Amino acid sequence: MRRRGLKKYVTCVPLTVISYLFFSLSTLETAHSFSTTCRYDTIHRFYTRDILQLGASYSQFDLKLGAQSFFHEDSTDINNDDDEQYIDEDVDDYALGKFQDDNSKSEADESSLEKNLSSDAQMQSQLQQQQKQIEMLMEMVKRQQSQSQIQTERPQSNSQQITQAINEKLKRESSVDEMLPEPLPNMFDDEGEEELLDTSTFTNEIPLSGNIQESNPFYNTQSNLMPVVPxxxxxxxxxxxxxxxxxxxxxxxxxxxxxxxxxxxxxxxxxxxxxxxxxxxxxxxxxxxxxxxxxxxxxxxxxxxxxxxxxxxxxxxxxxxxxxxxxxxxxxxxxxxxxxxxxxxxxxxxxxxxxxxxxxxxxxxxxxxxxxxxxxxxxxxxxxxxxxxxxxxxxxxxxxxxxxxxxxxxxxxxxxxxxxxxxxxxxxxxxxxxxxxxxxxQVGKKVQSVVDRGLLSVFTITKVIYDFISQSPFDKVSSRDVGRYLKNIEVPGGTSILDDVKVGQGGLRRFLQDRVPMVFEVNDPPQHLLKDPNDKSYWISKKSDGGQFLLEEAKRTKFSEEETEFLKSYQADVVEKGDVGEDVYYYTIDAMESSPPRNLEAVESFVLPSLAIESSQSDAIDYSSYKVADLKELCRSLGLPVSGRKNELIERIRYNGGEKTQSDQKISQSTTNSKLENYLVDLVKYYIVESRGYASSRDLGRFLATNKGSTGSSTSALSELKENFGGVAAFLNQRSDVFTTVREASDGDPMNYSFGIKLKNQVEVGLPTTTNASLNTENSMELIDKHVEALIKEYLTASGGEASSRNIGRYLAANSALHIENSTQNGRKKRNTALTQLKEYYGSLASYLNQKKDVFLKISSGFRSGRGELDPPSEHSFGVRLIK
Structure with missing residues (x-):
């Protein structure tokens, strides 16, 4: 019975081991597809040990079988019959051969022995082939382990270290018996199964040789990434x-x-x-x-x-x-x-x-x-x-x-x-x-090319600056005006003289102080007189012997063709060209006016004929010291065209007798304040009289805002009053000999801070009242017409002969209406205004002006508001010009 079990085992075990190895390899291939490295490592280690365990066990059992010669059959087994034909009964082994003689029996024994030896040799050869297959499979397993070891040679990350620690702990705590899988179903179906299940002769250690390494999990690190597209x-x-x-x-x-x-x-x-x-x-x-x-x-x-x-x-x-x-x-x-x-x-x-x-x-x-x-x-x-x-x-x-x-x-x-x-x-x-x-x-060539650019000779630059200062109304000019002037003078090649000065001379100030100090003098203004503390401008003035240096420099200079062409076309009046504008000395005049003491020649102002006060005479007038806006105001008062450059306006005024007119309007500095005060007193008197002897401070302020200042410039009379006296109340308190104030105009409103103004000595005005003779309708229309015409003429005269309809309407609204008996406006509680009266009798200002075309001219576009600037276009506003 032992013989039959062993024979079955010898035939079955190698096949089982081979099947188990193939199953393990297929499991390993499946493990490669797992995304989790920890799972792959566990499966790989488990089946590797299982294969090595079974291989070692089979090798030991094979040696045991060889030592005991289990492959030799019993000599009493004469016939090479199957084991299944023998049953355990009381049968005599010699009963079958009891009729045979001794020789026959001996021949049968020799034939049976030869067959048994041949069967043993075949079995041994089959076992050797199966052993070679097992060794090949073991070699494949080792190769897989070696590849895994090579892939994990780089330092492990934190997650890899944690996984390895878990695996080592699992290795220490788990035994081989627990990791061995249970036998497959029907793996052993004959006698001797209990002997195979006896694992007492197996070792519990995994046989690891020197060339077999434990696998580590594979991680996709930065070094093994494929190259990416930039x-x-x-x-x-x-x-x-x-x-x-x-x-x-x-x-x-x-x-x-x-x-x-x-x-x-x-x-x-x-x-x-x-x-x-x-x-x-x-x-x-x-x-x-x-x-x-x-x-x-x-x-x-x-x-x-x-x-x-x-x-x-x-x-x-x-x-x-x-x-x-x-x-x-x-x-x-x-x-x-x-x-x-x-x-x-x-x-x-x-x-x-x-x-x-x-x-x-x-x-x-x-x-x-x-x-x-x-x-x-x-x-x-x-x-x-x-x-x-x-x-x-x-x-x-x-x-x-x-x-x-x-x-x-x-x-x-x-x-x-x-x-x-x-x-x-x-x-x-x-x-x-x-x-x-x-x-x-290359540095030498580049510097030389800058020097040879054409209009960079010292003489040319000096002459242009010298001529600009010579035409100034003052003996010095601001560096900002000089810079603007040079920037707008183009030279052949598309650049400006200012660019050439910066590139070739290192800047304007360096040129004036280092290259031509014998021609110009540079001075910084006092810091406390500057309006802007960040202003870095300075004054440039001519020296007395500067002209002589220019003559000497002209003799020494070798002019280029470009420079010669420029000097031929260059004229002293070039200051009027370019994009600088008409007022090329803007910063110079502004600085001179703001620095004490004021230059009387530079701050001359104009008083219109209707508002003129007695003034002193003057021998001569320097019109070059006037601003362009002032020159245009003077031309407008003389009935002259106001377009053109500054030098054209000056020539126009002088040619049309402006010297005499201007000298009549010029006053000295000692009478400037008294002139302004008298002008404001006359304006306030006029408004109070027109308002029937009583006016509100708020309405008076509006009236002063619509009238120009005493100088005839764009500054209003209200601005002058606030600048010189602080406010309407302060001015009236200063002239308390003429005006008196009352608190009757507030009407009990706590938020109304206005007050009433009256004349201390009532002035008789030739205005019709109810005590006068009754007026019929025709006389009323005639009187209203004259009253409105006089108001519009007065405003246009004060505005330089031209104003917008909007401002004329505001002025009429600030003046009282002519009192007419039985008028519908008389019963109103609010004060009647000239504008309200005009609309009642004529419908609108435009309708009234259409009836007075011989006196007033309507202008649809391009009119001026009286402040020296063009009014923005409007569908309803229009200009009005005084014809006579």
Missing amino acids: LKAMLFIDGTWLYYSLYRREEKFDPIVKKYGKGWQYRYKIDWNELPRIVCEQIVGQQTSLGWSSSGAKANEEVKRPVEIVRASVFTSYKKTTDPRSFRVKLYEEMSAANFDIHMLESTSNGPEKCVDISLAVEMLHYATVPNAYDVAILLSGDKDFIPAMVRTRQKGRKVGVVSMRTGCNRALYESPHIKDFDVVWLDDFLDRLLVPLPAE
Whole structure:
């Protein structure tokens, strides 16, 4: 019975081991597909030990069978019959051969032995083949373990360490018996099964050789990631901002001047190929620290997603007449040579700069809507006008970055949230990489080219400034006026003299003090006399022997062809040309008027004939000291045209006898205050008399606001009163000998602070009253017509002969109506006004003026309000001009 069980075991065990190994390998392949590394590790370790355990057990049992020679059959087994044919009964083994002789029996025994030996050899060969198959399977398992070990050579992360600790703990606490699977169903179906289930001869340790390593879980770390596609970026450059930030920044705020000194433009050049590299490096460096990513990459790791600028576009403009040798033109030429796309607009004024901004914003938004055009939009500017475009670009799913300079960047660009995805890249920090020193020979050529630009000779610049100061009404002029004047004188090549002075001479003040100190004198005004403490202007005056130096300098100068052509066309009256305007000495006159003591020649004012007061005579008048607005007022009072430049107005006044008229109106400084006071007293008297001897302080203020001041300038009488006396109440208290105030005009309203005004000595006025003779309707119309006409004439005369209908209506509303017996207006509680009376009898001011075309002229457009400025166009307002 033992023999039959062992034979079955020998046939069944190798097949079972092979099946079990294949099952284990298939389980390992399945484990590779698991996403959880911990599960894979557990399954791999479990089945590896199980296979090694079974292999070791089979090897031990095979040796045991070999030692006991279980493969030899009993010598008494003569016939090689199946074991199933023998049953356990009382049968004599020799009963079958009792009729045979001894020789036959011996031959049968030898034949049976040979068959048994042949069967044993076949069995041994089969076992050896099965052993080789097991060894091959074991080798496959070892190879799998070796590959797993190689993949986990990198340092383990925290999650890997935790998983390994759990597995080691599981290894220590679990026994081999617990990890062995239960026998498969019907694995042993014959006698001897109990012997196979006896595991007392098995070892509890897993046989691990030196070349078998325990597997570690595999993690997708940054080093084993496949290469990724770079982020696409587009660089949008505000070319105008860039030019002014590099070349036109104030020296004390210019980081380039602070680091490399003045005139760096002649010693260094800008490497524009370095700009995209700097931007890409900074954006890459900020990806991990500022970006949101699930890669788990640390900020100090070397492997990051690269950034590639696929296009760099520059948007700018300059005038068509700009010198092609200027820094502005060369800047864009160098950027174009570095493969930057230049979008150039032609500028005629200050307007196209907005077109440049719009073009840049449209380009950025356009490519934001194009699929796969870019991932990051990078703006190089400091203008906050681009913030809406940046916000919209981010809404399209694109990232936004900003490149700027600290001294030229608006705070909104780096302080506002939700407009960018990266920190601002400051170019100030990379000047060493952007600026490249020029060789010595190139520096010499560049400086010489500036000197040879044409109109940069000392004589030409000195002559232009000298002529400008000579035409000034004063012996000195403000540097701000000189700068404006030089800026508007264009020279061949499209630049101005001011640009040449800044580039070639280092600035206006340096030129005056270092190059021509024998011609001009530079003085700073007292600080306490400046209106603006930040005003850096200074006074420029001529020296007595400056003309002699000009003659000597002209002899020494070798003029270029361009300079010769300029001097031929240059005239002394060039101050009237350009875009400066008519008042080219604006800052000079303003500073002179505000600094004590005042120059009487510069502050002459005009008094209209109807409001003129006795004045002293003067021998001569210097009209060049007058402002353009004052000259126009004088022309208007003389009935002369008011259009033209300052010198034209002066010539027109002198030619038409303005000298005599002006001398009659001129007064000395000693009588200025008394003149103003008498003028205001007459205005208040007139209004009180017209208001039937009583007027409200509020109405009086409105009346004074509609009348011009004593000087005839744009200042109103109310402004003069407040400036010199503090207010209406203070003025009336000062002239208490003429006026008296009462508190009857408040009408009990606590919020009404107005008061009544009366004349201390009543003045008889020739106005019709109820005590006079009754007036019929025709006489009433005639009197009203004369009354309204007189009021309108008075206002037009005070306004220089021309005013708007709106202001005339306000003036009529401030004057009382003519008292007419039996008039419907008499029964009203409120005071009747001339405007109300005009509307009652004529319907409107326009209707009245249509009936008085011989006296008044209506103007539909281009009229003036009396303040020296054109009124805005209106459908209802119109101008009125006095004809006679």
